[in-house]
Amino acid sequence: MFFRTLYSKLLFIILFISICSLGVLGFISYDDQKEILANQIDRNLHFASESVSGEINEFIYERLADIDLLRxxxxxxxxxxxxxxxxxxxxxxxxxxxxxxxxxxxxxxxxxxxxxxxxxxxxxxxxxxxxxxxxxxxxxxxxxxxxxxxxxxxxxxxxxxxxxxxxxxxxxxxxxxDLDAFWDLIDRFSKQSSNANSHDLAFLMNGKGEIIAHPERSYIFNVNFFNYYGVEKEKLKDALQNKEILLSEDESYSFSVSKIQHVNGFNNDWYVVISSPTNKMYEPLRQLLVKYLFIFIIVLLTSIILSIWLTKYLTKPIYELVERVSIFGEGKTPQNKINNTYKEVIQLNASFDLMMEQIINREHEYRKAATILETTNYGVISISSTNKKITTFNSYCEDLFSISKDQVVGKSIENIKSINIEIFRFISVIDFDSFNSNEIKHKKIEFSLDLDSKLYTFSGTISSIPFSKEDLSNNDLLVMFTDITEQKILEKEIFHSEKLNAIGQMAAGIAHEIRNPLTTIKGFLELENDNNSSAGVYKPLLINEIERINSILNSMLSISKPKVSNKVVKTNINQLLDETILLFVNVLKNKDITVIKKFSKIPEFYVNDDYLRQVFFNMFQNANEAMESGGSLTIKTSFEDDQFCISISDTGIGMEQHVVNQLATPFFTTKEQGNGLGLMISYRIIQDLGGEIKVQSEKNKGTTFNIYIPTKADN
Missing domain, CATH: 3.30.450.20 (PAS domain)
Incomplete structure (x- = not known):
């Protein structure tokens, strides 16, 4: 339980870091001081042995000089x-x-x-x-x-x-x-050590380890250094060579050894040994350790006090923030503010205030949306994509299916079957399985359904509403629909009326178009009755007028059943444009219309050239009629991305956008003598070839028709 609170965890972490830091720093510092002090102790011991050794060397030099003087x-x-x-x-x-x-x-x-x-x-x-x-x-x-x-x-x-x-x-x-004078050298060091409260002792031994000078005279020739202290001779050599401290076998004594130098007349292996009890020798180290422990305890206690204070300082505003969150979680608005604290908590508190404001606003929006949802004239049903349970069922649906939403919300589709079969049939008509719930989609739906012995037609949308942008698989499928039964009945009546009107317009157009050639035929037939001899002269004209009537009837058939002929030839579009524009040379010249050709090198392909010729003819005819006061007609060709582009531009009167939008509508025309069939047929031909026509026009500036034909029209 202790480590479950932020206060305890933070206190533990701060104390742990403090103790570890103090421990590491203390250990490193103590270890450095210990090494320095130990080296100093060793140096002092070596210095003492070398000092005594130097005095003995001097004594030997003087005595050798004395005997030399005597001889x-x-x-x-x-x-x-x-x-x-x-x-x-x-x-x-x-x-x-x-x-x-x-x-x-x-x-x-x-x-x-x-x-x-x-x-x-x-x-x-x-x-x-x-x-x-x-x-x-x-x-x-x-x-x-x-x-x-x-x-x-x-x-x-x-x-x-x-x-x-x-x-x-x-x-x-x-x-x-006189050995008393010689031994005084050894005794002098021991007395000085004793006066300095030191337990160091100096003595002299020969190469065999026999003690030959010692403050305790009983040791002389009665004690062997190697045997008495358990020191190996090999270690003595290493210690002399490396200037190391020797230890007794039980490590109770430490020794520094210096060898007396050989000179002419003196070749004895004598060794000055400074002996010191190990525990007394390293007493300063123990004192250093005690001092460091004392300092460590003082610093540790101070760190604990500071850590407790710091932890309280750090956690107090957080606990206050937690209290504010708890109050807000209970549905209340917290009044207390957090001030006079550190920057991070102020930022966190500001973020919480912003989040609280956003949640309040979002709740307000949710209530508003719920009100709209309940009062809208649309039915709303949402189904979870994971468990297939109904999550939303508004009042429109309650009225339509005569059931309370409390009986429906939270029920799976299979359970709904036993509660209300009409809801089950309604949901079954909507193809949820084909709707990809792993992607955010919006799809329109329209279907008819017999409910309560009455046929309804519904229109609406089905949408995927993910709970988050990251997880698109966890979402609701939302269906919004409305009853359009009456609207469909009205649309059928309007369509029927428009169809009758269209038939009337078509009949009027056919009558208008056929009346002219019939009048011509009637006139020639009357001439034939008056003068039989001239009948042969008018036969070609009669045949042409009959062919004209046949052409008009074929155009009518193209409107109802357009189909591109299977007759295809290898066609060069540039050449076909040249041939078609020749039919308008005199007309364009008389109107002072300049023809500008910008043909690119394009490949040939197989197509019904008669239909393309009819399309180009209609385009040139419209351009001619649009430029009553002269102008220019620009024809461009190009080929890219496996499709042909033919651009026909005039500088005529142009069209407004609402006119452009109706160019492909049958019988739509702005001309007094037009029938509105030419452009519509052109649109049908290009569409059957898999292409499209795009129009750009500006009133009083001109019009451009861009015709796109893919190479797949080859087949």
């Missing part, structure tokens, strides 16, 4: 057997370096002690001691720290080869280093 003493190099003089020099040397040395002896080249500060070693043979040979070989020798079996304590021997001024080997001088 060059002239009393020693010029020794002639007087050991007392040598002893004095030894005391003088020790007194000047009493902090670092105690005891000195001089050996001859056979290894026999020939001078001793305490005389306890005088005459002793030390030739078997390793430091004697190494000193003689190298000139100077700084021994490793070892546990002396004589004095039972750690000892370091410094020995040097003694030569006379002429370079002759005299013997070996030796002295012992």
């Amino acid at each position: 060059r003493n002239t009393v020693i190099t010029n020794f002639h057997g007087n050991s007392e003089e040598v002893k004095k020099e030894f005391y003088s040397f020790i007194e000047s370096h009493d902090k670092y040395f105690y005891g000195s002896i001089l050996l001859n080249k056979k290894g026999i002690v020939i001078a001793d500060m305490g005389d306890g070693m005088l005459g002793a043979n030390l030739s078997t001691r390793s430091w004697v040979d190494k000193a003689n070989e190298n000139g100077i020798y700084f021994s490793d720290i070892y546990l002396s079996p004589v004095i039972n304590r750690p000892l370091v021997v410094l020995a040097a080869r003694v030569e006379k001024s002429d370079g002759v080997h005299l013997g070996t001088v030796s002295t012992s280093i």
Whole structure:
């Protein structure tokens, strides 16, 4: 339930983003600081080991310089057997370096002690001691720290080869280093660390891992570094090479190791080790973590408070808008306005106000349309295309079928059959299945139906009304109809009357046309009665007049039953126009009418040329009669899109549009002596050829007839 509200979801999202952002930023920041601090700790530890190592290196350099100075003493190099003089020099040397040395002896080249500060070693043979040979070989020798079996304590021997001024080997001088002074170097670092509240410890070990200097003296020669701390020798090499921190086996101690440099006379593998408890060493890291956690908690609490405030600020106007929608949904008009909020909600509220206004207006329009629907003189029935249920049935339909719409609306067509068979028969007459409901269409319908023992004729439309432009399949089929039974009866009476009138006009036209040739025939027959000898002269005229009567009767037959003859010949329209216009040359010339020909190169085709000649003749005849005061007759031909175009233009008196609209009507004419048949027959001929005639005319400017004949007229 908590996550079903916008407030809870928004609060969760803001908190989630805030916590994740803080966590990621905190982790990255802490990790960077941790790495910096860890590197600093490691550098400090390395620096400490290198510092102690440097002090020890300096100590070794100084002691090697001291023994070198001693071996060059002239009393020693010029020794002639007087050991007392040598002893004095030894005391003088020790007194000047009493902090670092105690005891000195001089050996001859056979290894026999020939001078001793305490005389306890005088005459002793030390030739078997390793430091004697190494000193003689190298000139100077700084021994490793070892546990002396004589004095039972750690000892370091410094020995040097003694030569006379002429370079002759005299013997070996030796002295012992006071390890307390040496160990003070190690102890000094540990004391400084202790004073600084640090737990770092410095000690010295040899290559075997034996501790040879340590603040805890009990560790010396009693503890092996590798064994005691569980550190492998290979790791020591890697740590020295890569300057890394070593860890004890249980990781409780961290070590920084520096090797003492080898110099002439000192070749021992000594290592300065700085030891630090790991937990104490990385205590600053833990403090850093605590500090970051504290900051994170403070920022998190602040983020939560701000998130709650921000969520309320964001959702409050939305809840107010939801309340307005709920009020409007109950049919009421919300009065409260949402102000002083952020731009998006103001825009959303404005859109809602606009939508509310549109819905109110649409509802008003719907009520108005419903009122019109109920009061109109048209019947209205709508049927759902998906479930075939009736969705609209207005009062006109109620009166027609004598049934209430409450009994009809919501019922399927099949159910209507048992409720009112006449409605079912009415709907069945309308072919809904042939109406494509997947497209928006509008189709006129007209049908007759016997309802309640009376034949009705209905006229109307059927339309597809989709619920949306996107989904055309979900729609209603709307039928609007009206009873035109009385109108049809009236139309039949009018048609019958017009047909009688047309027959009368046709009879008058036939009588008018036939009267002239009959008058001529009558006159010639009367002459024949008066003078039989001249009868043969008038026979051709009589025959022509009879043929004229026959032609008029054929024209009448063309009106009632037009048909293009099957007699076709290969015809060139340009040539046919030339032949036809020749019949009017004298007439046109007398009227000062100029003929302009603009013939294009067009193909020949098979057609009845007599009928085309009759069409052109009628067109030229009309153009001639339209130009009583001269003018120009322009004839154009062209061929494109598989059809011929013949354009005949005159500059005559022209026609008004209502006259143009009736040119194809039988017996319609504006001429005193015309019968209105010529153009009508021309229209019929062109239509039978599959073509059409288009007319453009302007009063007092002229008329153009455009005749279009398709090449399919070839057949």
